Amino acid sequence: MLKDITILLLALSSLFFFMVGTVGLIRLPDVFSRMHATTKSDTLGAGLGLLALMVYKGLDP
Numbered sequence: 001m002l003k004d005i006t007i008l009l010l011a012l013s014s015l016f017f018f019m020v021g022t023v024g025l026i027r028l029p030d031v032f033s034r035m036h037a038t039t040k041s042d043t044l045g046a047g048l049g050l051l052a053l054m055v056y057k058g059l060d061p
Helices: 002-027 031-057
Strands: none
Touching: 002 031
16 A cells, blocks of 8 residues: 555646746747756656556566
8 A cells, every 4th residue: 555655746736847847938038048947847747657667566577
């Protein structure tokens, strides 16, 4: 049960940061602000998503 809650929290956090990056891409005025918003938040979102997958699958080969 603790594993499921951890996976859910990591996946929802990943989704949140991807959505923040998307909103930043749409709403920010110039290209450099858009690039900054998407790279920072999407990198964190991808990392959290991969961490959720690592917890889900475990470290077994």
